[in-house]
Amino acid sequence: MRRLLSVHVEAQEKLDADDRLAHISTLLRYPPPPRWRRDPRQDRPLRLRADPGLLERARAVSLRLPGQHPRAYRDYQGRMLTDAVMTAIAVAEPFTDDFLEDLLPVLRHRAAFGLWRLVTASTSTGPEKEYLVRAESLRADSWGSAALLEDWQQYLLRVAEILEREEGWHSSARFKLAVSLARMHLSGPRARAGEAWLYAQDEDFEEMYQDCLQVDDGLPKHAKRGYDWTGRGGTAVWRAERRVALEYFEDWLVGRSKGDPAAGVMEPGSPGWLLRTPAAWQAQVFPRTTAGQLPEPYARWACEGRGVGLFLPERAGRVAAAEGAGGGGLGAGDRYWAAGRCGGRAGPGEGPWIHRGRPHRVGPRVR
Incomplete structure (x- = not known):
């Protein structure tokens, strides 16, 4: 056999x-x-x-x-x-x-x-x-x-x-x-x-x-014929809507205007959850390497708690990292989300890895 x-x-x-x-x-x-x-x-x-x-x-x-x-x-x-x-x-x-x-x-x-x-x-x-x-x-x-x-x-x-x-x-x-x-x-x-x-x-x-x-x-x-399966059908729609919202997450995260409070809130079209970013927070996208390692200095910043690394499997496995104000590095007085795993690694099976930080708010259905 x-x-x-x-x-x-x-x-x-x-x-x-x-x-x-x-x-x-x-x-x-x-x-x-x-x-x-x-x-x-x-x-x-x-x-x-x-x-x-x-x-x-x-x-x-x-x-x-x-x-x-x-x-x-x-x-x-x-x-x-x-x-x-x-x-x-x-x-x-x-x-x-x-x-x-x-x-x-x-x-x-x-x-x-x-x-x-x-x-x-x-x-x-x-x-x-x-x-x-x-x-x-x-x-x-x-x-x-x-x-x-x-x-x-x-x-x-x-x-x-x-x-x-x-x-x-x-x-x-x-x-x-x-x-x-x-x-x-x-x-x-x-x-x-x-x-x-x-x-x-x-x-x-x-x-x-x-x-x-x-x-x-x-x-x-x-x-109409048979049992009404609307509950299961509606749940399938919710899962599909959520997957599309996660696909658009990277575009929203990277493309938002700096300092625009409205652009820092992801809610419309995202079923059941609300996500906010600080006004001075920015992001940059990097191609994912074989080892899942962020380039320097972003890996070090993530380890030190000065940024956050996100593994986004919905968008071809690319890795997003938080970047400082002005697009060139971390400002001395800025506050950022805390890092995930030390070293900035994102394994093949891991989802977004975020430690607690401020100022952010995530709804109850985010997993």
């Missing part, structure tokens, strides 16, 4: 991300997890002993749907390592059971994401549609136009993109719909053609996506 998994990972790493293979059971979350915590599992766990490096590589090339994570609530938990093992076995020796019978066993990642787009469109809640429908309308109106988009339009498109590709909510209802769509497009003699259609995502696909997105529009609330 270790040899088979190693061969599979090496083959996957040579492929483009869209062309990597996934097993249909991962997309459909089969077998499903127990409904209640004390219910017995329906599957049999496989104890796989392998080098940790191989397991990490296997997870990196496996299917992870938007909103899934390795460690999360049951509905949101990804099955990346399981997908790697199942795909490796299916490629070497196809297998089936009563549930998987007649389904295409292996498909490309882009095709899997195409089917999941139809699932999410059909089950999108009101808060999600507020972004997704407006984004589609904006894309159609701006198609072929050379005019630059306004800030609010760029924000709208970015939130919609994150909702579609990176953040999403999960439930048993969505996976049941995924099974129905898979039997429609990925079973029988036309399964290969269906997989190619989901992979291409052409005009016909986009029309079906729009139909799925607007399937419940105009219906009264009591006439």
Whole structure:
């Protein structure tokens, strides 16, 4: 099994991300997890002993749907390592059971994401549609136009993109719909053609996506199908909005006008949190080195508590450091945020590292 998994990972790493293979059971979350915590599992766990490096590589090339994570609530938990093992076995020796019978066993990642787009469109809640429908309308109106988009339009498109590709909510209802769509497009003699259609995502696909997105529009609330998942949909929107706000954090931090009190407050468009900087505070951005080390004298200033170093993973892993008044160094009478770790290092997995300081205020939802 270790040899088979190693061969599979090496083959996957040579492929483009869209062309990597996934097993249909991962997309459909089969077998499903127990409904209640004390219910017995329906599957049999496989104890796989392998080098940790191989397991990490296997997870990196496996299917992870938007909103899934390795460690999360049951509905949101990804099955990346399981997908790697199942795909490796299916490629070497196809297998089936009563549930998987007649389904295409292996498909490309882009095709899997195409089917999941139809699932999410059909089950999108009101808060999600507020972004997704407006984004589609904006894309159609701006198609072929050379005019630059306004800030609010760029924000709208970015939130919609994150909702579609990176953040999403999960439930048993969505996976049941995924099974129905898979039997429609990925079973029988036309399964290969269906997989190619989901992979291409052409005009016909986009029309079906729009139909799925607007399937419940105009219906009264009591006439809409099934359970109301608005709570999970609204939470997904909040996460997407917050991610966009964090992406804009560096631009705001570096681009704010010195001495302008209003420019030192980041609140509009930032859900649930408020961030202020001192009027004389400035920032500068540096490319992140392999070791994550700030250049001198900023590393020394951070160690001495005369500045703050921020690792910003949302913006290509760049490191921002506090700089003194006037842009050329620290003024003798200025007050700055205290430093984080001594030496000014920002490790690959660390978020913004800020020790207590003054004068600043951070809302309760900043993490």
